[in-house]
Structures are given as structure tokens and as C-alpha cells.
Amino acid sequence: MQLILLIFMSFVGAAAIAAPDGAQLYADNCATCHGDKGSGGVGVPLALPSFLENVDDNFLRQTIRRGRPGRVMPAFPKLSAAQLDALVGHIRSWSGKPAPEFATTPVKGDPLHGKALFASNCVACHGENGEGGKGTGVTFSRSRDLPIIAPALNNPGFLQAATDEMIRHTLLYGREGTSMRSFLEQGLSEKDIGDLVAYVRSFEKQADVSGLAKVVPDEKIIIAESPYTLDETIENLKNAIVSQNFQLIRTDLLEHGLVEEGEESKQEIILHFCNFKFLYDALAIDPRVGLFLPCRITVVEHEGKVQVMTINPLYLSHLFNNEELDEVCKQMHGIYTAIIEDATL
Amino acid sequence: MMKRSLNTVFIWLVLLLPVQALAEQLLMARSLQPFPETMLALQESIRAHGYTVSRVQRVDIGLTGMGYKTDKYRIVFAGKIDEIRHLSEKAPQLMPYLPPKVSIFAEGSQTILVSANPQLYAEIAGEAVDPVIFDRWENDLRSIFHDVSKAEE
Numbered sequence: 001m002q003l004i005l006l007i008f009m010s011f012v013g014a015a016a017i018a019a020p021d022g023a024q025l026y027a028d029n030c031a032t033c034h035g036d037k038g039s040g041g042v043g044v045p046l047a048l049p050s051f052l053e054n055v056d057d058n059f060l061r062q063t064i065r066r067g068r069p070g071r072v073m074p075a076f077p078k079l080s081a082a083q084l085d086a087l088v089g090h091i092r093s094w095s096g097k098p099a100p101e102f103a104t105t106p107v108k109g110d111p112l113h114g115k116a117l118f119a120s121n122c123v124a125c126h127g128e129n130g131e132g133g134k135g136t137g138v139t140f141s142r143s144r145d146l147p148i149i150a151p152a153l154n155n156p157g158f159l160q161a162a163t164d165e166m167i168r169h170t171l172l173y174g175r176e177g178t179s180m181r182s183f184l185e186q187g188l189s190e191k192d193i194g195d196l197v198a199y200v201r202s203f204e205k206q207a208d209v210s211g212l213a214k215v216v217p218d219e220k221i222i223i224a225e226s227p228y229t230l231d232e233t234i235e236n237l238k239n240a241i242v243s244q245n246f247q248l249i250r251t252d253l254l255e256h257g258l259v260e261e262g263e264e265s266k267q268e269i270i271l272h273f274c275n276f277k278f279l280y281d282a283l284a285i286d287p288r289v290g291l292f293l294p295c296r297i298t299v300v301e302h303e304g305k306v307q308v309m310t311i312n313p314l315y316l317s318h319l320f321n322n323e324e325l326d327e328v329c330k331q332m333h334g335i336y337t338a339i340i341e342d343a344t345l
Numbered sequence: 346m347m348k349r350s351l352n353t354v355f356i357w358l359v360l361l362l363p364v365q366a367l368a369e370q371l372l373m374a375r376s377l378q379p380f381p382e383t384m385l386a387l388q389e390s391i392r393a394h395g396y397t398v399s400r401v402q403r404v405d406i407g408l409t410g411m412g413y414k415t416d417k418y419r420i421v422f423a424g425k426i427d428e429i430r431h432l433s434e435k436a437p438q439l440m441p442y443l444p445p446k447v448s449i450f451a452e453g454s455q456t457i458l459v460s461a462n463p464q465l466y467a468e469i470a471g472e473a474v475d476p477v478i479f480d481r482w483e484n485d486l487r488s489i490f491h492d493v494s495k496a497e498e
Binding site: 031032033035036041042074137140220221223249252254255256257258259265268272274276279280283287288289290291293294296297298300302307309310311316318319320 | 369370371373374375377397398399400402404407408411413415416418420422424425426429430433437438440441442443444446447448449450452453455457459460461465468469
């Protein structure tokens with residue numbers, strides 16, 4: 001028996017000691033968002049030649065390790081250094097070229113002049129304060145011929161991952177296949193570009209680089225007790241939903257579809273409703289918002305008490321690492337609260 | 346001696362679990378198949394795991410009906426009636442999140458699946474419910490996503 005165990009352990013041990021499989025790590029952790037061959041989707045197209053020619057391996061490692069707080073890309077703090085190297089090696093294999101290397105010395109420049117140049121050359125895509133383009137991924141946010149949303153240059157994850165020289169290189173040569181053009185060709189001098197780098201680096205002073213710990217609300221649901229009967233509460237809710245410019249889609253039993261028709265409990269009722277403009281805008285911000293859909297409020301009658309409850313969007317929003325979506329969740333929290341208060345007051 | 350050896354093997358196996366077994370808050374998968382085939386595979390796998398598909402919300406139909414341009418987007422609700430009743434009774438605060446759901450949407454000629462990690466429900470339910478039910482949901486969901494992403498590969 002011990003011999004069998006010893007043989008088993010030696011096989012297992014060999015597998016554990018073997019170098020991590022970058023392709024497998026990529027398939028497990030990255031392919032869903034970035035595409036199985038790096039063509040992009042919810043995440044950026046990593047296989048884009050001009051992307052790989054402009055970023056060094058340390059930028060990729062740091063980006064995977066730290067993510068982009070508030071910009072969808074999560075951090076992977078639990079990957080080992082060897083796993084990170086394997087992942088980067090796999091991503092790098094798409095280019096067939098060696099990784100560029102950039103000096104880590106700071107680029108000297110005049111950030112004040114850089115600010116003026118940023119306002120006239122960069123704001124249209126990267127936003128007034130370098131907050132980046134809106135939306136997430138292709139299909140719902142934008143068409144597939146626009147492969148990249150302008151990155152958030154003020155993001156602490158970006159600022160920690162990118163060296164000054166890497167930013168300078170991108171400004172000098174642009175990124176073919178994206179909206180990012182060579183600013184040398186646009187008429188800026190090398191000194192101007194140095195000033196721009198200095199300004200982008202100055203975002204560090206405004207950004208919280210400590211990791212942006214997010215406060216998750218304690219309340220998982222929005223709930224209120226109704227002084228009305230079950231039927232009255234439902235009627236009140238229908239009116240309140242319409243008054244918030246939402247359209248009532250249907251009223252369902254919670255157990256609908258899970259048991260034969262007629263056997264459902266009649267004490268748990270769900271009102272489904274929608275504002276299609278709101279939905280359309282939310283999908284453009286983050287196509288993963290299905291977790292919030294459809295908008296619905298559950299009414300429960302138990303031992304003579306009627307309760308009205310729904311999800312707390314502010315609680316769910318912490319799953320998405322998307323600041324734009326956080327704003328929508330704040331709005332939705334307000335709408336749910338107003339509907340429930342209207343119906344139960 | 347035998348027990349100790351088996352324990353050692355068990356510890357090794359746990360240490361070798363793949364990275365995706367680490368807890369994530371959102372579970373996501375990509376199918377290389379177009380939307381209709383993936384939708385079919387998803388519903389088949391849900392049923393094969395013993396759950397009932399209770400409703401499919403056609404988000405894209407609603408949007409196009411209102412004049413908005415969109416790609417395919419559906420929400421698939423599924424559950425087991427005994428578990429839904431048990432959870433509704435023991436942890437009523439979970440009701441707004443029930444039945445559990447999977448979002449499925451087209452991304453070009455491929456399809457993306459997204460769901461909350463069922464451990465989220467454990468957090469909402471608190472101590473009122475034995476978390477083993479959510480561990481099982483998580484395992485089943487991972488298995489369903491694996492089935493769908495490997496279908497016809």
C-alpha cells in the first residue's frame with residue numbers, strides 16, 4: 001500500500017513542481033473577458049500587435065497582479081510569481097517578437113505645459129482628468145471595429161504598472177489599429193511629449209494608490225413592511241412603478257415554473273418592470289448587468305404581515321469593479337427605495 | 346497509518362486544485378459557439394444537474410421591441426423547488442435573489458455566461474442556512490459552465 005502511495009505521490013509531486021502552464025492559466029482566468037486568442041471582448045484585445053509592441057512584461061505582470069480598480073479588470077493577488085511569468089509568456093507568444101524593454105528612470109518634463117497639451121490633444125478620448133473612455137467591451141458598448149476603449153490614465157493600477165518611458169513610447173509612436181496616434185506625427189516635439197508624460201505621472205498625486213478598498217454596504221436588500229393587504233400593496237406598487245417612468249412587464253409567483261401550474265405558493269409575488277432606456281444605457285456600461293435584471297420587487301405575505309423587498313443594487317455593485325456601474329446602482333437604489341416607500345406609506 | 350497516508354494524499358490533492366477553484370465573486374465562462382447553440386447547451390446542462398429552468402427572460406426582445414439595437418441577451422432562472430422553499434422559509438432576506446440566474450449574451454459569434462458566485466447567497470442568508478447548499482450550487486454552476494464552454498469544442 002505504501003509503495004502505491006509513494007508512486008502516486010511522485011507523480012503528483014512531479015506535476016506540482018513542473019512549470020505552470022501559461023495557456024491553461026490564460027484559459028482559466030483571462031479568456032472569458034479577453035477572448036480565447038486575445039481578440040478582446042469585455043476586456044481589451046491583448047493580442048493586438050501594437051499593444052504587445054508597446055508594453056513591457058513588467059507592465060503585464062503588474063496589471064494582472066493589481067488590476068485596474070474601478071475599471072472592470074480585477075486583481076489576481078493569489079497568482080504566484082511563476083504563474084504570472086507563465087501567463088505573460090503565453091500572452092507574449094502571440095506577437096512572435098521579443099518584449100520591449102523600457103528604462104525605469106522618470107521622464108523629466110513640465111507638467112503644467114503637459115496639462116495644456118493634454119487638454120488640447122488627449123481629453124477627447126481619455127477624459128478631462130484622464131478617467132478614460134466610457135463603457136465595457138464590444139457588442140453592447142461599441143462595435144467590434146473599435147477594439148479599445150481609451151484607458152484610464154489616472155487609474156492607480158495603470159500608474160503603478162506603466163513606466164514613464166512606456167507612456168512616452170506610446171505617445172511617440174501611437175498604437176496602430178486603435179484611435180491612439182503618434183503625437184510625433186501630429187506635430188508635437190519630443191520635449192512636448194516629455195511634458196505630457198510628466199502631467200500623466202502627476203495624476204499619481206491625485207489618485208489613491210493604496211488599493212482603493214471599497215466599502216460594501218451591510219444591507220443586502222431594501223425592505224419595508226406594508227400596512228396594506230397583499231392585493232392593495234401590489235396595486236400600490238404597480239402605480240408607484242409607473243410613476244417612476246418604468247413599465248410593468250408582468251406579475252409572477254416566486255415559484256412560477258418550478259412546480260406545476262396551480263401548485264405555486266400564492267404568498268410570494270414578484271413584480272417585474274423595466275425602463276428600456278435605463279436598461280439600454282446600463283448594458284452599454286457593463287454587459288454583465290444581467291445580475292440585476294429584470295428590475296423586480298418581491299411581495300411576501302407571512303402570518304398576516306405583508307413585506308415588500310428587493311435586491312440592494314449598491315450591495316451587488318461591489319462584484320463588478322466598475323465605477324461607472326456604481327453610479328447606475330446608486331440611481332437604481334434611489335428608484336427602488338422611492339417605489340417601495342410610495343407603495344407602503 | 347493508513348488513515349494518515351490518505352490524509353496526506355487528500356492534502357496534496359487540495360493543494361493541486363486549479364486556480365479557478367479560488368473564490369471569485371462573479372463566475373464567468375466563454376463559449377466558442379454562437380448564442381443559440383450555447384443557450385441550448387446551457388439549458389440541457391442545467392437540467393442534467395437536476396435543476397428546473399423556471400423562466401427565460403428575453404431582454405433583447407424587450408429592447409428591440411422598444412426600438413433599441415442590441416445583440417442577443419437572455420436571463421435564465423433555475424432552481425429546485427425544495428431548496429427554494431427551504432431558503433425562503435429559513436432566510437426570507439434571500440427571496441429577492443431567488444431563483445438563481447445565469448445571464449447569457451452574444452459577443453460576436455461567441456457567447457458569454459455570467460452568474461453570481463452562489464457563495465454570495467451564503468453571505469446574504471447568514472447563519473440561518475447550512476452553507477453546504479451554496480457549496481453544492483457553486484460546484485454545480487462551475488460544472489454547468491464547464492459543460493457549456495466545452496460543448497462541441
